[in-house]
Amino acid sequence: MTPLYVGSVWSGEFEDTKKLAEQGNSKSQHNLGNIYFKGKGVTQNYKQSVYWYTKSAEQGNYSSQYNLGISYYKGEGVPQNYKLAYIWASLAASQGYKDAIYNRDIMVKKLAPQQLNEARNIASKIQYKIDNPTKSQKQQSSRTDFKE
Known part of the structure; x- marks a missing residue:
């Protein structure tokens, strides 16, 4: 019997992916978010997908x-929040992700100037934390035992 392909994880590897996600592996966390979002091999659960994303x-x-950003824009797994949608789209856009640039620009039109300034400040703080991880965060994100 051929294993079922779930997102970017074979169903037989779900527990390994979950274990690595729980240990802080970013790729595994993303994949687990996709699995829960799509409900492939598990019950669809937007809250769990948002947690892992x-x-x-x-x-x-x-x-x-x-x-x-999409989850906050649509209110899937979280209350709809255009400010948070902007923040996350902006962070992805800063890495050159074209779809995120498009979405960020849509969010700009949905926010009042004060909200937009607040969102930009929060995004800057999050980016600073990403660029300057704590020692324990570095150890977690350096785990490379993920099977791609």
Whole structure:
């Protein structure tokens, strides 16, 4: 029997992916977010997808940042929040992700000037934390035992 392909993880590797995600592996966290978002091999759970995307996004994963922006824009797994949608889209856009640039520009039109300034300040603080991880965060994100 051929294993079922789930997102970018074979179903037989789900537990390994989850274990690595729990240990702080950003790629595994992103993949787990995708699995829960799509409901492939597990019950679809937007809250769980947001949880894992957030863990990955906070380590600088632009795909997770983009997906969080979409989640906040649509209110999937979280209350709809255009300011947070802007923040996460902006962080992904700063890495050159074209779809995120487009979404960020849409969010600009949905925010009042004060909200936009607040969002930019928060995005800068998050980016600073990504660029300057603590020692324990460095140890977690350096784990490379993920099977791609």
